Amino acid sequence: MISDSAISLTQIEFRLRALLPADLYASVWIDPSPSNLMRVFEHLRTLQHILHDYTPRQVSELLPQPGIIRHSWHQGTLLFTDLAGFTTLMEANVAQGRQGAVTLLQVLNQYFSEMLELVSKSGGEVLEFTGDAMLVQFLSDRHQVDTEQAVRAGLRMQRAMDHFKHIQTDQGCFSLGMRVGIHTGQFLTADIGTPMRVAHVLLGNTVQQAKQAESAGQVGRVCLTKEAIARLEDAFHIDPPHHHTYSLVRDDLSQTELGDYEISLNRRRLSSSVLFDRSPESILTEIRDTLDRVDRLSSYIPTPILHLLVESAAQRRIAPRFADAVVMFVNLGGLPEAVDAATPEEVAAISTTFSTVFSMIDAAVRSRGGILQKVTYHLVGSDILIYFGVLNSRTQDMVHAADTALTIRDQIIPSLARPVVQGQPVDIDLHIGIAYGPVFAAEIGEPRGRREFNILGDAVNTASRLTSQAESGQILIGRHLYHALNDLYHCKSLGDVTLKGKSQPTPLFSLLQQRDG
Template sequence: MLLPDSLASKKDQLRIQLPATLQAKLWIQPTESTLLEVIKHLRTLRYLLFYYLPFSVSEHLLETEQPLWQWNSGTLMFTDLAGFTALTQTCSQQGAVGSRYLAKLINTYFSRTIEIISASEGDLLEFTGDATLVKFDGATPEQATAKAVRAGLRLQRMMTEFNQLETFGESQSLGMRIGIHSGQFLTADVGTPMRMMRILLGQTVRCAKNTESFGKVGRVCISEETAKWVQDSFRLTPHQEGYFLIEDDMTSESLGRFEITPQRRRFPRSMLFNNSSEEMMREINHLLKQTAPLSKYIAPPVLKLLVENARDRAIPPTLSQTAVLFINLIGIPERIDSVKATTEQEQLIHALSYLFAQINALIEAKEGFLQNWTYHRYSDILAYFGVPNSRTDDAIRATTVATQIRQLISQFPEVEVGQQKIPVSCQIGLAWGTVFAGEIGQPYHRRDYNALGAPVNRAAYVMSQAPKNQIWITNSMVERIELEQNLLNLDDLPFHYQLVQKLRLKGSKNLTPIFEIISK
């Protein structure tokens, strides 16, 4: 039997969205049972993709495939987990047993976190390592901010479940730092039809991240500008200059477990009216039309894992040795607020989209994995070499890509917007070590593939300390590069490195040597 023309024209999409065995079966035996199997798989994949993306993204894409570009108002909440680095180091020494323990613990943590965020009407925009970014909407700033504050207090109460953990003979604890800030921010889709990313830009995003950074573990911190919206509803205590801490003196009844009208996802449904070939092919085409735009926002290695593991609805976790790459883009993101004309803002977004697409292409060409756009320093890109697929030369490939990205950005022409000429530069940091990699979140709700551990935090910190257009790497990266070079018997590398200084990295008692990468 031959594949019908209506499906043969979709062969490129089917190749991406069907498991290898089902794809082969469809081409060789497109029988009724095979078509029904394809429909079942695509419905499961649609479900998984829908919940892998933020509510605002998946809802938008099921209504239109057009990229989004608009200013929004709302309240942003950043959360960060304290104590996870030490926990990962302990579990990594226990091999598979430690990996399973960590997977269970972290999924319990994120499952409870997502449950509270969802019940509080929050939209979880991003997982980055053990941190999250959540958006709250409301009819007024007071309403949106109050939702965020109540969510923050609920989360901190939930954290009492994790403050006394017995881990392989060691007593450890996890804590959470929360920061809240309200205002306007730009929401934009950047990239190409092959890989898109939803990002947030503007001073509000920077202020929200700073509020979390200046916060306190176990407390909810709110910026002074935002505190005015809730000062009559919650008791505030002055913290550092420009920030307040929310006092949790509310009863369980007054705080409650959820908002009055919790937000619900409208998950799309479809029906098969009969089992005729025409009806089944119509349904397959309908499902492909829905899964294709969602797939663009998932990194190819993760999409492949989702497709191949759709039947199990879970991606197995691992503890993996990984090179973590952080890139901070400087210049364009900071100018979004100061440029008022719509055409000029579009110019900046176009330039940013071009850079993102080129950076992603360089990473994918070396078999790396661009995880997401993050906000450690404001507008950062996070990538991994080693998860979900590892290679013998992960550290060398990651460092080589870093030099290519630096060359791309350093040679990028100044962006002319009106009378302004905006130079573009970057900071790049690399670290090597063990990460926990796998799905985090709720089994049948919001989740994502993520990597957590000390190397993520260390790469971000090293990046933040690097001068403009420099690449800094940790001593562990140097040791790994030298090991790979000897293993592969490489006489030469496209770069060399030199010691620049020593830094105290998170989770390390001693100062760590830091090296600068110099292209040859």
């Protein structure tokens, strides 16, 4: 005779398939005893904590309804950081294999743990990681001290970088530095995509200007836009403007004047329930309730990465690794900037169009075995980070990346209905860069706090630089990909170009179309 718990388990089995480790799934299906059901509940509760740490507070504390596009405006200050010197450190450790990966992760975890603690103590909230960069928000309230909080956070973070000036490893001594850019204004957040895959994105010029402030700054300094300076009311000494309208904050405060934290600490907390009634019915009820939360959080995570999190939930860590991967950035201009001048109805239409293009690109990537990691920020527009070969290397990764890029340019973008703002259709500007090379893949952030699975390294940086170099509608690749793809695709040589961060000129090629036959 089939037990009641077995019948109840059958009703939720399809929801558990992707969220249980293989051995636990088999065990509870074969024997839905209270002890095995309890193991399922404890695993799901652990997974919920992990996914909570993987998502911004705005997502984890106000879960979206599957398939419902939502957006909201925020007023505040954005702080953008970027690490200098990591690529050199990574390249020195690649040859060390697993031990080199462990060394890199130790350095990164120490760096991010210190920075995230300072962000939290300063009243900020990390919105996302992109490689070794962070985007932090300080929301405005009636006191309007968000810009001052951001500057204080930036100064504290720069002082903490003294701990990373001399990093001793088996490969020698290395140094890390950091640039910080700050801008204040209004920005839009939106949750877009399908019930299977959702993304939390930031839109508007405020996001780009924070990135531009970082890019215009100097290692070891905090760089402000004129809008941020206007909010400070002489709270800090500011150097004369440089690089157009950007200025550097002078760090001449004593430790007492700067302080270690703001009055209220900004901590992420997720309450844990205690299960007193351990009858099968009670456990199954708790499993269903936890599933409701885990289901919605898991849609923000690419499926292959979610699988890693599920299988490693007991250890609460993913082992770091080096991989040779194809990395692609798809830059979309026009839509992110259009929200600033749009009416509420037009903002809704822009969000819907962005959701459509994200969903179609994600489908194109997944169907070819790749991973769409996230939508992130750029100096202009929004970047979509895509990669092939990080978790499961395939012989056709380069071809699949090329096919994906051509599909995006020649099929997806032309099929979009342009939203209208102030009576004019919004032009969608597309730039794509693809690079191949070694990457470091690991959980970036605090080991038991805010973190994300991410990739870092020269291939990521090169793909980003190629995207910035690409003209509208252009797909740029380097020499390695050209030699691998030239027999299958028409490519055009563009000569040698010196990319940012590269000491030697880089041969560039434009990927045109697939060859006949």
